[in-house]
Amino acid sequence: MHFPDSSPRASLYYDYQIYPFRRPPELNGDTLQHKVVIIGAGPVGLVTALDLARYGIPSVLIEADVQVSQGSRAIVFTRRSMEILQQVGVTDRMLEKVLPWRCGNSFYRGERVFRMEAPYDEDDRFQPMNNLQQQYLEEYLVDQVLAEPLIDLRWGTKVIAIDNQPDGVQLTLDTPEGEYQLHSDWLVAADGAKSTIRGMLGPRMEGDSYTGNFVIADIKINIDLPTERLAYFDPEWNPGNTILMHREPEGIWRLDYQLPEGETAEEALAPESLNKRIQAQLDMIGVDAPWEMDWCSVYSARAMTLPDYLHDRVLFTGDAAHMLPIFGVRGANTGWQDCHNMAWKLAFAIKGWAPEHLLASYSQERVTAAREIIDEASKSTRFMTPPDRGFRLLRDATLSLSLTQPFVRPLFHWRTSRAHDYLDSVLNCMRDDNAEFSAGPVKGAPLQNIRLGDDDYLFDRLGASIYLLYFSDQAELPMALTLLKDAVTRSGVPFEVVQISRKPLASQSHQVIHDPIGHMHQRYDASEGTSYLVRPDQHVSARWKQFDNGDLLTAMKRLINLS
Template sequence: MHQPTTEPRASIYYDYRIHQPWLPTAHPRDARKPVVIVGAGPAGLVAALGLAAHGVPSVVLSAELQVSQGSRAIVFTRRSMEILHQAGVARRVVENGLPWRFGNSFYRGQRVFRMEAPHEEDNRFFPMNNIQQQYLEEYLLDACAASPLVDLRWGNKLERLEQDDKIATLTVDTPAGAYTLQADWVVAADGGRSGLRSQLGLQMEGASYEGFFVIADIRIDLPLPTERLAFFDPPWNPGNTILMHREPQGIWRVDYQLPPGETPEEALRPESLKQRIDAQLAMIGHAGAPWEMDWCSVYSARTLTLPDFRHGRVLFTGDAAHLLPIFGVRGANTAFQDSQSLAWHLAFVAKGLAGESLLANFSAERVGAAREIIEEAGKSTRFMTPPSRGFMLLRNAVLSLSLTQDFVRPLYHWRTSRPHEYSGSALNSPGDDNALFRCGPAHGAPPQDVRLGPDDHLLDHLGPGFTLLYAAAGEALPAALRDALATQRARGVPLKVIAVGQPGPVAGADACVADAQGRLRERYGMATPGAAYLLRPDQHVCARWVTLDAQRLAAAFVAALPQ
């Protein structure tokens, strides 16, 4: 029988809660489930909340009885915050996290590069927000607990999966013994050491880089702003790189590269950790400052992905689907985009609104995103951890020149994680006016947020299903267009119509955005009445028109929901 630990994990700032295990002996025999999600980390919980938003229930299996150990992912990008906003937890992250937008690179005591992430009045969220993963998991768990469509089962460990072309059968072990669970679909969100990936015999493609890094979270009072700090080739760690981040609760992340040949066991000895952290604090002018260790770990940089995220009835997301280096905060941020995309694709298939070919599109889009990220992450990784003598010579030349030459300094840029644009998606409408627009988000792009009032943004108005932004003129949408919208709704497609540019009710629209200053219409190129955007449930653009009519709208839905 599976016996997860009932001892709360140790932490000097976070109180771990032990949840009661879900026991088969205390529940009636399960009926077949639409979706079972293996893994209750951020990727699995975002997928569960996304499915619930579409009315699809899921069972979430967690082998543990508490949230993850250590701070783990701590930096969440603006796009991740927009996804968490859709999931209903972004406000808690804003209230408790640390926003920032600047990054600094140092060499020989000199700041040689300062990154400034764009931040405009229209943006609800900062480019980056720091908060420990335990808090984020807590917020997501609270949202799941509030949903009657999410059945979270603590202390339930997947032991075996069998599947055919119609059903998946899972053997799940618990403290009260094993039970069998049948599901139409299984989501593999079980992390970098995915047991489902191993059971299916799947191999990732890509590269693993030699060398190890230590992550150490320490409590210390440092009079420094919330900005990323990177130190190259410091005297106490020659040839290597050190990163520092501020976290909530008075915690600082110190992330340093190990010299060749040193093992993780040697690196995590208390005397080794103390010596190196003391040396780093001395280098930044805080020698002797008292500090206390909370958590530490060792990792290596890898750029790997599955070539296909669907395998029969199993769909992969997050670290179970790909492994990315932390340089550029790519891991959890990419996982959020995976799970947001997975949730709507799977929900529409589960509800019969599209054929299973829609799942092939999920895989194609997210594998494409992973490969794009791997290409960029590889550049950052080779600069941070040169894998050969040639790369080391090149990196050292950049370091040396950057002391006096401005033109090389942008090479320090760490290529922060950014949302993927599905410009080549099969779901994009082939007969729209995408090429005629001179501004606004194009095919496959996420939305550009627009500030509409003191605490009112465009993203607040987007629905969980498809959203049509329509530049209205008058008190009603054209009759033929209303009929076309009614046709989609009649077959069950969740669809919200927002009339832009009208202060009062508009017949055929679910909501109105007055856009009194014309800012939304200007940014989206919707200057003339009848201009429109169709956003998918993950908020990415799948069609846009200079002038929308009923026939073109119907064609867009044929493309977006293949049967």
């Protein structure tokens, strides 16, 4: 029988809660057929369950452990991630604790040789980067899940066998009270880089593993430095290697430092090794303050992806689908884009609003995204951890030249995680005016979040639905649009029209955004009749300079019918 450790993890700043195992109905002999089972109650699995619940889809969420993850792990959450997390209801709690930031700094031989400032403007609700330890985020997500009646979160439950068939999945699960069978129409593998489901089903990842290993260490210390990314190259105490530092809430600083080739994890995590190296880094930056170790671990950089995220009735997402270097904060941030893309498509297929082969577009879009991210991340990884002598010579030459030659300094750019644009998606409409726009989100890109008032933004108005953003000052919608909207709504498909008007208008049939000075019109390059068709994950499917009902109908069919 599976007996997870029920002793709360030790921490200098976080109180770990034990979530008890509760006997499921299957252990009493009930045979139930579930719509969706999700394996892994980490950040990606929790968000997947919450996102599905927005569409009325129930799920069973399986977690082998009985407490949230240990240590800071994922700590930097991007603006796009915050927009996704807003949809599942946790950003208000996050904003009470996160440390936002915009700038990253690279140092060599005591000099700052590069400073990157992420874009930010008046329309941005969230800062480009937000630091928060992963266990806090998981706590907020777990609380949200426990308040959602459509989600059955089962702690202390381990997958020991899987039978994946074209019409469903059967799992064998082990618990403190014995084994039982679980039946589901669909299974989502969100069980991380060491995915049990991936191991059982056997799909192999493509890509590279890098030889460099890093120690992650969370220390409690008072350092009077701003909340910015700090990267130190080739320090005297760790020659040829790299050190990263991040400020975290609760007086915690995160240090990531590269290990010499050949050193084992056991050697690196020995107390004398940790103390010596961390103190050397603090001495180098002139910090003379007492500190305590909270948590530490070792990781290696990988840039790999499954070639297909859909295997019969199993969908892979997050680190179970791909393993990305942390340089550029890509792990959880990429995983949330995965599950936000997948959730609406899985929900539409289950509800019968679209054919099941809509899910093939999840794999197509997100595998393409992963491969592009891997290409970008590999450049950063080769700079941070040169894989061979040739790359090291180039990196060292760049470091040396950076002290006197400004033209090489942009090579320090760490290519941070970004919102992916599905420019070649099969869901994009072929008949639109995308090329005629001079501004606004392109076809395949996520919407721009526009400030509508003091504390009111465009994404506050969007939910689990397909949307048509319709720019018009007319008091009534075109009759053809009204008829189409009513017909789609009667079919059950969630579809809403949001009218953006320079004039104050009222409507009982649809939402109206008042844009008195034309700010949103300008940002979206919109005039009377301009329209944007938007997917439930906020990505643009098509855009037209002038509304045309036939083109909209064609785009809708391509988006959810694919026939």
